[in-house]
Amino acid sequence: MEIKIKSIHFDATAKLEEFINKKAQKLARRNEKIASFDVTLKVVKPETAMNKEAAIKLGVPGIEDLFASKVADTFEEAVDLAIDALDRQLVKLKDKK
Numbered sequence: 001m002e003i004k005i006k007s008i009h010f011d012a013t014a015k016l017e018e019f020i021n022k023k024a025q026k027l028a029r030r031n032e033k034i035a036s037f038d039v040t041l042k043v044v045k046p047e048t049a050m051n052k053e054a055a056i057k058l059g060v061p062g063i064e065d066l067f068a069s070k071v072a073d074t075f076e077e078a079v080d081l082a083i084d085a086l087d088r089q090l091v092k093l094k095d096k097k
Helices: 014-030 075-096
Strands: 002-008 036-043 052-059 066-072
Touching: 002 014, 014 036, 014 075, 036 075, 052 075, 066 075
Parallel strands: 002 036
Antiparallel strands: 036 052, 052 066
């Protein structure tokens, strides 16, 4: 699985990148068909509290790409929420088949 992390208007720390990689690997273990994991991190309106956005796109061969975007107080929380949403989407896809 290919993992891409893009941070817009800031530099992601090594700790944050490690956190995202760990979460991506965990999700990949649950569904081995995932080919790519693209994460885009950005700060939305720095003056507000809920200003960290994580957008994740999963590339799964044979189906349309899955996408989730969440906003939270921290990037870790936003990534967690987005991965939970993607996990639910994967479960729904599995149930349809």
